[in-house]
Amino acid sequence: MGSITLKQVTKSFGDVNVIKPLDLQIRDGEFIVFVGPSGCGKSTLLRMIAGLEDTTSGTIEIGGQDATHMPPAKRGLAMVFQSYALYPHMSVRNNIAFPLKRAKVEPEVIEEKITTAAKMLNLTDYLDRKPGQLSGGQRQRVAIGRAIVRQPSAFLFDEPLSNLDASLRVNMRLEISELHKSLNTTMIYVTHDQVEAMTMADRIAVFNGGVIEQVGTPLELYQKPVNRFVAGFIGSPKMNFIDVQPSAGDATHCIGVRPEHLQVTQDNGLWTGKVGVIEHLGSETFLHVHVENTGTLTVKTDGECPLKYGDVINLTAPQNKILRFDKAGNTITTDTADKPAISSAS
């Protein structure tokens, strides 16, 4: 039902290729997140799936049916917009009923569906209010309610949480995840926030410049990024990249170490540096360590960290946690044993 297949899909605005030929298979019932920096084409692709943008070439199949040139309403998809796109002059009840009325559903059935959706989303007390009288989180829920009642084969979310404040965002994240578990419907979720992607997704597609860099489960992307872009995009704080001199038999141009894999050691480590700014978060501490000839490395340590500004420390990392990238930025994936160990000399 809710499987979506993209085959060699492209999109150009004049001479600009926003989406380069792209293949993607979204399984039925899957929660897939499109993540990437702004302008990478993720929202455009979502709008193409929704039918709001024409597809320049390639095919989009929804539930095994070619939907490339189908009008949006016929695709059986529901979308939640960044601005929620609620109809401001209609009450919450009429907002939710709008798609059902357009589909000529009987009034009793509409009433029943609204009641169920309102109960599910805690909107029962607000049904007769206008969107302008609701808070951001409530508006978001109305938008989701309007999507749910149509019983779509897939939900499309276009950065739905970016207008909410931080604490509400965490709550809505949980609510959407729970919604997915209870409805078991395909969901495509676009965001630029890698934390949202990591926490909610079954699978993540990382976009950059109109191409999908990598598709995989959150842990796959974290542990085995295919290139430097994915490695840098996934994980917070960002991975440290250190340029190295390639030597004969080793194409490594750059190595990457995540802040959480760097350890402060007493004896000789791989790098020696001076502690700069220390950020205490309570449960953990971020150290910004200035290493000569290498730059600033971010280190994540325990919440209780005795170090002070200006201390000179040694840093090391387990060899199997160090990623190596070649000149083009692709990850070098031979076994660790085959590769020369990273040493402090580099």
Next chain:
Amino acid sequence: MATTHSRTLAKLMLLPSVSLLLIWMIVPLCMTLYFSFLDYNLLMPGDNAFIGLMNYEFFLTDPAFIESFFNTLLLVLGVLFITIGGGIGLAILLDQAIWGRNYVRIMVLAPFFVMPTVSALVWKNMFMNPVNGLFAHFAEFIGVTPVDFFAEMPLLSIIIIVSWQWLPFAALILLTAIQSLDREQLEAAELDGAGPFSKFIYIVVPHLSRAVTAVILIETIFLLSIFAEILVTTSGGPGYASTNITYLIYTQSLLQFDVGGGSAGGIVAVIIANIVAIFLMRLIGKNLEG
């Protein structure tokens, strides 16, 4: 924050301009009111005796008053109907991405800058003239008897001329309103299965209601006092067929030199305008709240 002191000062500073404006308004109003109770005719200089409500009785029982009252109403409603209907249509057209859109928008606004007398003359002599007018030529071309617009349908002709002047104004205000419509709402409606017609009825029209209210308010104020177009084209005739209240007051006081009767008519017009204003304010208040 404004302290009590600075607020008092602000009031004091405003006092001169406010009182000047008040005097500016009150003095003519009081004089008109005063004249309306006098037997004051320029053709019969005399003692200008106080005659109570005679002028009002004379003005209100004049069959021409009833006719011109309904003419005023028809003129206002007719022009509002045409300009808002046509304005929404034009606004939607102008909102489309067409080549040279900015120039088209400026051109569309042009009629609004033409003086009422000039546009009335242009319409009278170049379009609606039964012998030389463009419409007459067109009628002859398709083999129909040309219509003598100002003789056969004087009020409608004036409504058409005034509508032509006010259409750009309505279109422009409604265009800006359409442009402020959130595109995502239209997209959401499209996904919800609304066709072009449903989208227009359920999304565009409610969104435009505020702008339409503003257009109605502003246009009504000006349309109640339409004068130049009537003077230039029909002079209120034939009979009183195209006379509105404003024009009736003009004929009363300046063509018949009856200052008292004209003043009474002026006061009646003020009362009518205020009744309309109250209705409009209620409409606005209701529409601008949500």
